[in-house]
Amino acid sequence: MRKLLIAANWKMYKTPTESTAFLTSFFPLVKNIETAEIVLCPAMTSLTALVDAARGKSVCVGAQTMHWLNEGAYTGETSPTMLTAIGATHVLIGHSERRQYFNETDTTVNLKLKSALAHGLVPIVCVGEHLNEREQNLTADVLNLQVSVALEGIDAAALAPLVIAYEPVWAIGTGRTATPEIAEDAHKIIRTKIASIAGSDVANATRILYGGSVKPDNARSLCCLDDIDGALVGGASLEPTSFSQIIANAT
Ligand code: PEP
Secondary structure, rough: OOEEEEEEOOOOOOHHHHHHHHHHHHHHHHOOOOOOHEEEEEOHHHHHHHHHHHHOOOEEEEEEOOOOOOOOOOOOOOOOOHHHHOOOOOEOOOOOHHHHOOOHHHHHHHHHHHHHHHHOOOOEEEEOOOOHHHHHHHHHHHHHHHHHHHHHOOOOOOOOOOOOEEHHHHOOOOOOOOOHHHHHHHHHHHHHHHHHHHHHHHHHHOEEEEEEEOHHHHHHHOOOOOOOOEEEOOHHHOOEEEEEEHHHHHH
16 A cells, blocks of 8 residues: 655745745645645755754655765755755655756666665655657657666665656646546556566555646546556645645545
8 A cells, every 4th residue: 555645846936934934824724634645845945944843743854856975075965964964854856857957867866866765765756758758659768768777776675765756847837737547657657667677566665656737626636546646746836725735635
């Protein structure tokens, strides 16, 4: 039985004060919080404030990215030990905006995934095809490659915490959501690939989230499907009202 996971990606929005104000408004609104794992991924500068504000509550806090090394001369980067030291528990890896604007590749995703697992961070690895790839019928090829490089050299036994987010790039921030059929089909491709690499036990235990213009009115039709284990939400997670409605509708 896979526990539903609903994650918020706040991207480059919200100061520390705005982040903790979100929580104050969010808690009275949210229902069924225990039935899902709720993860908020704020900007790096808000992590500490949000971890402190969420302490003892049923909400986890994650980072939007990290370096794979513990320390070094990498100006601007944040290491896994820095994240665990402040109480972050999850980390997004390979978000399409990181791939597009910051040169992340399947190879760096693999390094980051290994590092996150070694440090006890729950990795949420983002994969997904571009529109032109879907139009050329390349979706399965793209997903299979992204998943297989991400998992390369990782022992199946280490993969228990793995979470994958299927985020078709054409659906992110566009208001154009994948239909439940498209999403379910992609999730099956991903689960089958994980099974071929790490075995069916790992594949059946891996949570695969859908991300791409999830809103209160489409959360139920996506999250009720067999292979969809939750959502990674960008724009609609910025407001406590819409994010709490997504949780209510998805659970
Ligand atoms: C995201 O950034 O991961 C995302 C899914 O964004 P949005 O929900 O705004 O499409």
